[in-house]
Amino acid sequence: MYKANLSYSTLRKYLFMALDKGLISNMRHGDGSVVYRTMERGKLLLNKLKEVKSALRG
Numbered sequence: 658m659y660k661a662n663l664s665y666s667t668l669r670k671y672l673f674m675a676l677d678k679g680l681i682s683n684m685r686h687g688d689g690s691v692v693y694r695t696m697e698r699g700k701l702l703l704n705k706l707k708e709v710k711s712a713l714r715g
Contacts, residue, residue, distance in 0.1 A: 675699065 672693070675681045680699035684692050
């Protein structure tokens, strides 16, 4: 959160959007902690974004 320079409310907004779009999933543990995992659709998006970034660099 701090490395990305995001406020807590902005981070929550993006997390919920990514969950809703099927880009990530979450798993709750017995101790109340939550782990987020990138789903296949999210991995495809990340790869496409890397391609765009590479193309823009020339």
